[in-house]
Amino acid sequence: MKRFVFLTSFLFFCLIAFSQSDAGIVCNYGFTFEISTQKNWGYHQPVVLSATPDSPAETAGLRVNDIIEKINEKPTADENIETIISRLQDSSDQIQLTVSNLKGSQQIRTVKRICRLNNSLSEKDLVSIYSFYSLEDAQTRAFACPFKTTINPECNLIQYASFGFAAPDPNNPALEKTINDAIRKTLEQKGLKYSERNPDLIVQTYYSQASNPNFRNNPQADKFPVVHRYNIQTGSMEKLPIYYNPLIHTDQARYFLKLGIRLVDNKKGNNVAVWECEADELLQSDYSLADYAELHIPLMFMQYPYPKTKETAEFYYGRFKYNYTGIHYNMNNLKEITEVDPSSPAAKAGIQAGDIIEKINGIKFVNNTKSADNNYKQFIYKTLSLRDPATQFTNAEGFTRCMYWDKMKYALVQDEFKNPEFSTVFSYLFYFEPYINLSGTNIVTFSILREKQKEEIKVKPMISSQEVFENR
Numbered sequence: 313m314k315r316f317v318f319l320t321s322f323l324f325f326c327l328i329a330f331s332q333s334d335a336g337i338v339c340n341y342g343f344t345f346e347i348s349t350q351k352n353w354g355y356h357q358p359v360v361l362s363a364t365p366d367s368p369a370e371t372a373g374l375r376v377n378d379i380i381e382k383i384n385e386k387p388t389a390d391e392n393i394e395t396i397i398s399r400l401q402d403s404s405d406q407i408q409l410t411v412s413n414l415k416g417s418q419q420i421r422t423v424k425r426i427c428r429l430n431n432s433l434s435e436k437d438l439v440s441i442y443s444f445y446s447l448e449d450a451q452t453r454a455f456a457c458p459f460k461t462t463i464n465p466e467c468n469l470i471q472y473a474s475f476g477f478a479a480p481d482p483n484n485p486a487l488e489k490t491i492n493d494a495i496r497k498t499l500e501q502k503g504l505k506y507s508e509r510n511p512d513l514i515v516q517t518y519y520s521q522a523s524n525p526n527f528r529n530n531p532q533a534d535k536f537p538v539v540h541r542y543n544i545q546t547g548s549m550e551k552l553p554i555y556y557n558p559l560i561h562t563d564q565a566r567y568f569l570k571l572g573i574r575l576v577d578n579k580k581g582n583n584v585a586v587w588e589c590e591a592d593e594l595l596q597s598d599y600s601l602a603d604y605a606e607l608h609i610p611l612m613f614m615q616y617p618y619p620k621t622k623e624t625a626e627f628y629y630g631r632f633k634y635n636y637t638g639i640h641y642n643m644n645n646l647k648e649i650t651e652v653d654p655s656s657p658a659a660k661a662g663i664q665a666g667d668i669i670e671k672i673n674g675i676k677f678v679n680n681t682k683s684a685d686n687n688y689k690q691f692i693y694k695t696l697s698l699r700d701p702a703t704q705f706t707n708a709e710g711f712t713r714c715m716y717w718d719k720m721k722y723a724l725v726q727d728e729f730k731n732p733e734f735s736t737v738f739s740y741l742f743y744f745e746p747y748i749n750l751s752g753t754n755i756v757t758f759s760i761l762r763e764k765q766k767e768e769i770k771v772k773p774m775i776s777s778q779e780v781f782e783n784r
Contacts, residue, residue, distance in 0.1 A: 339427040341400070341407065342367020343374055347393055351465045352586075353618045354379035356390045360411075365778040368424040374409065376782070377618045379470070381418065382410035412470060414617065415503030432640040432650040436776075438738050439634040443707075444692045445729075446742035448716050449633040452708035453549055454784075455541055457608070458556060459625040460590045461615045467577065467586040469617035475504050475575070476511035490602045491517055494609040495573065502613065513586070516574040521601050526563045536560055538596055540705060542629045542781055544610040549629065549705075552607075553596040565594035571605060573612060589615050614783040628708060630780045634741045635756065635773035639663065647679045661771045663758060670766075671759035673743065678735040691734040698725050722747040744775060 342364040348354040358380040363370040380388055383399040384407060400407060409421045428434070433441075443450035463469075477495075480488040495515055496506055504513075530536075539554045555565055572590040576583060589612045593604070615625055638656020642648040649667045652659045669677055678684045699715035706712045717725050725747040729736045744754045758769045 336430050337427050338430040339425050341369050341423045341425055343369035343423075345380065345396075347396070348379075348618070350463070350618065352463050352467055352469050353377070354470075355468075357381065357388050358396055359618055362782055365780055368426055372421045372423045373419075374411065374421050374423060375413065378411040378413050378421075380409050381412055382408075384408050385410070413503060414470070414473075417470070428640065429650050431643050433643050433646075434640050435634060435636055435638075435741060436632065436778075438641070439632050439741055442688065442738045442741065444688075444714075445736065445739050446745055446748070447707075447714055448745070449631070449742055451631050451705075451714065453540065453542070453629040453705065454708035455539060455627055455629075456556065457541070457611060457625045457627070458592050459612055459615060460592075461619045461622050461625070462585075462588045463619065463622075464584060464586045467584070469586065472512040472575075472577075472579065472586070473505060474507040474511040475499055475513040475515055476507055476509075476578075478514055478516045478576075487519075487602055487605075488517075491519070491571075491605045491609070494606050495613075498610050498613045502616070510578070512577075512579040514576040514578045516576060518570075518572045518574075519601055519605075520568075520570045521595075522568050524563070524565050524568055527566055528563045530564055533564065533596070536564065536596065541607065541611070542627065543607050544781070545606065547779070550607070553599050555594040555596055560594065562594060566597060567595035567599070569593040569595055569599065569601065569604060571601065571608065571612075573609070575616075587616055589613075620783055626784045628780070628782045628784050630708075630778075632779075633775065633777040635743055635754070636776040637663075637756065637771050637773045645679065646681070646684065647677050657771050657773050658758075661769050663760065663769055663771070664762070666762070668761040669758055670761055671757075672737045672740050673757055674759075675730070675737045675739070676732065676735065677737050684735065687733070687735045691728070691736060694734075695725070695728050698728065717747045723750065726750055740773075743773070 344361045345358040346361055348357055348359045353359065360374055360376055360378040360380065362376060363374050382388060383396070386399060388396060404425075406422055406424045409423060411419050411421055413419070439450045440452075443452075477492050480492070492515070495517070500506060536555060537557055538552060539556045540549045540551050541554075542548070543550050570590065570592050572588065574585050574588040577586050591608060591612065611625065611627065614627075620626065636656070637658040638653035639649055639658045640651040640653075642650045647669050649663065649665055649669065651665050652663055671677060678687060696713065696715075698718055698721045700718040701715060703716040704712075705714050707714045726749070728734065729739050729748050739748050740756045743749050743756055746752070754773060754775075756771045756773055758771060760767050760769060
């Protein structure tokens with residue numbers, strides 16, 4: 313499990329996005345990018361791959377797939393990655409980016425830079441590291457869909473601003489409406505405008521659902537793994553009657569389902585397809601095309617206009633809800649506070665950089681990294697019996713036995729959090745949960761040492777909640 317070798321490897325992972333390091337300080341803007349090699353979108357220019365939730369980049373309005381046309385008024389076209397990074401590093405406390413996307417061109421985004429000590433771990437970092445304390449609040453998921461995406465390399469997709477629909481199939485009016493409504497909503501959110509007269513793009517769809525003539529019933533079929541996928545409309549992972557596993561043969565599927573979406577150039581009148589995405593699925597049981605379309609059309613259009621992969625589509629989901637106090641910890645000496653965010657709950661309570669933490673909520677700090685890592689492993693394995701098997705899922709790191717706590721065993725779970733064998737000092741990050749703190753109070757007590765003087769400081773945290781869903 314990757315989480316177990318956590319401090320050094322995780323810190324490296326946190327910093328692989330653009331950053332600048334100077335005299336122990338690490339700075340970044342909160343976004344990642346790559347130089348596009350796709351002629352249809354931002355060719356030979358930086359294209360944004362991700363914008364961290366609540367980061368300066370997201371706050372400034374930078375979004376995934378934005379083409380960065382200029383950095384501080386200097387064009388980016390045909391510049392190499394070293395030059396782009398150098399321009400980002402040359403800035404002082406902020407940069408001005410000129411971006412284009414489906415909503416318009418030459419938009420200005422002013423992005424501030426955030427800096428921190430390069431040996432600091434934030435509470436957000438620790439939430440990911442200690443996610444098994446509360447998988448209800450800190451979880452990552454990864455899944456793939458069999459979406460085959462085809463793009464005409466001769467068509468620059470930024471030139472198309474509007475869309476309309478081909479004539480609907482009169483034999484399936486309800487299904488056609490469901491599909492077209494989902495497509496319209498998704499494309500309008502991306503910035504394209506719906507037009508009934510002379511749109512730039514004509515949307516064509518095709519679909520089918522049929523019984524498998526070669527289906528062979530298997531008495532163990534109810535044990536075959538089905539998929540979990542993210543529903544953008546409801547903001548939740550859903551279990552679906554779909555087989556997407558190389559170990560499952562096609563004759564074990566009861567139904568075949570196909571849904572295809574094609575965008576045809578109407579601007580030049582040449583009837584050329586500029587983009588197409590087709591889904592082919594194996595179904596465990598009956599799953600209506602309408603339900604499939606409503607959930608999957610937003611996922612299919614995450615491949616537009618800049619697909620990350622062409623034969624399949626890969627997705628990542630992360631949910632993080634935790635107690636934020638504003639404390640940052642020294643990764644080389646976890647008991648030491650390196651920084652305290654200004655105006656944060658910890659700062660207002662009187663906690664300072666340089667303070668040494670001896671206990672949190674009465675739990676003694678284990679400062680040795682190897683011991684802390686081992687205690688965390690033991691906590692996970694020895695408390696598996698207190699989790700609910702009905703909630704089992706595989707996380708993005710590949711651990712298959714992720715489960716929520718059994719609601720009938722919360723009192724027992726709380727006892728394990730208090731067990732000194734496990735030194736669950738960072739469980740305060742989820743102290744608002746009843747399986748950690750049955751009392752219902754969310755006051756965190758820090759026992760600190762400051763210049764040889766011991767002190768207890770109570771902090772009322774803010775509950776921070778973030779979600780991220782990306783096409784990777």
